[in-house]
Each structure stands twice: as structure tokens, then as C-alpha cells.
């Protein structure tokens with residue numbers, strides 16, 4: 330039922346105006362964190378390094394297998410880029426998809442598995458998830474964050490009410506792609522999928538294109554940390570994201 334709704338709405342929300350030839354011509358790949366912002370930690374690795382490696386592998390896979398699509402990186406190396414500037418760059422580049430790559434953490438060190446997030450309010454979960462607060466708290470490193478993010482306080486549940494009014498023409502396309510990514514992780518890459526989730530992520534807030542935030546796994550889980558730092562593991566995860574985008578692109582183009 331849900332997939333047929335997503336299918337119908339994504340048909341409606343896709344305007345032929347922005348697709349003269351290809352539905353997907355430019356993809357923005359966003360490696361989470363960087364520079365002075367390490368992201369979360371495992372026992373021997375940092376989120377900023379794993380996210381950059383997987384993002385770079387993903388870019389290479391696209392270059393080899395889908396040369397007609399241009400890839401733009403928000404963070405090609407180990408530099409700090411604000412969440413606002415990531416979205417600004419994506420919009421200035423007129424991207425057709427925005428894919429943000431991250432790793433998760435959890436204090437009890439037991440949780441493992443992948444999650445793909447889409448901007449929005451998940452009506453089934455009233456709690457503010459730790460991962461959402463953590464990823465948004467990067468803005469506290471910016472001096473003028475209250476101005477840039479319109480008074481948003483990442484640690485205050487009240488701030489997230491702002492997102493109740495969030496409407497975006499691309500939300501159904503984003504959910505469609507997120508579902509395909511989690512399906513790849515679960516069924517082809519043989520990871521545990523924790524599913525598609527929705528919350529108010531600042532990096533996804535202002536991108537004007539279908540956008541997802543991928544949590545590749547938990548660096549705090551020792552098995553998963555090893556997998557996430559293994560070059561082959563990184564290749565498998567990047568390949569899963571690539572295949573999900575390829576399927577998404579094919580379906581969009583068939584509908585045109």
C-alpha cells in the first residue's frame with residue numbers, strides 16, 4: 330500500500346521541467362563531518378574517516394559505471410564544512426540527488442545495523458533519537474549557529490516542532506530511494522537493516538532535491554567497526570548505495 334502511494338506521488342511530484350534527458354544528471358555526495366569535527370568514535374576509528382572513504386568509493390563507482398552522471402562532493406578531503414554550506418553547495422550545483430554518508434554510535438556498544446533517514450517527522454516516534462541530536466549538534470561548532478539555523482537548538486525537543494510544518498516536494502522520492510538503499514543493505518550486502526526513518530536533520534532541511542542520510546553502521550559495535558573500516562566492507566556498502574540509486578534512476582526514467 331505504502332509503496333503504491335509513494336509510486337503515485339513520486340510520479341506527480343516529478344516535473345518534466347527539470348528532466349530534459351536524464352532524470353538524474355548530477356548527484357551530490359556528502360561525506361559527514363571532517364576537519365575539527367570527527368563525528369562519533371569507535372575503539373580505533375573516527376566517523377569522519379569512514380564516511381569519507383565510503384563517499385569516495387561511491388564517487389568512483391559512479392564514475393566507472395554511470396559516467397553520464399556528474400558527481401559533486403561537498404567534502405572531497407578532511408575539512409570542516411558546515412551543515413548549511415553543504416546544503417547551499419548542493420542547491421548551487423543544482424543536484425538531482427543528495428546522499429549524506431555517516432556512521433552511528435550507541436553508548437551500550439550493542440546496537441548494530443544500517444539506517445537511512447529522510448527529512449520529516451516520524452509520527453510513530455515521539456522521542457528525540459540520540460543519533461538525530463548528535464548529528465545536528467555539529468552546528469554548535471559554528472559561532473553564529475543561532476542566526477544561520479534560525480534559532481534552532483539541537484538539544485531541545487521544542488526546536489524540532491519547527492519541522493512539523495516541513496513540506497517538501499521531494500519527500501516521496503527521498504523515501505523511495507531510502508527504501509531501496511535499506512533493501513540493498515539487507516538483502517544484497519547482508520547487513521542488518523534498522524529501516525527507513527524520518528526526523529529533522531539540519532543537513533537535509535534546505536536541500537531542494539530528493540535527499541537521504543545514510544548511517545552505515547555503528548562504530549561502537551566492535552564487529553561492525555571492523556567491517557566499516559575494512560576496504561571490502563566499504564566497497565560492499567558503497568556498491569549497495571550505487572545499485573539503489575541505479576534502480577531509482579531507472580524507474581524515474583521509465584516513468585518519464
Ligand SMILES: [Zn+2]
Pocket residue numbers: 361362368369376430431432464
Ligand atoms: Zn554523522
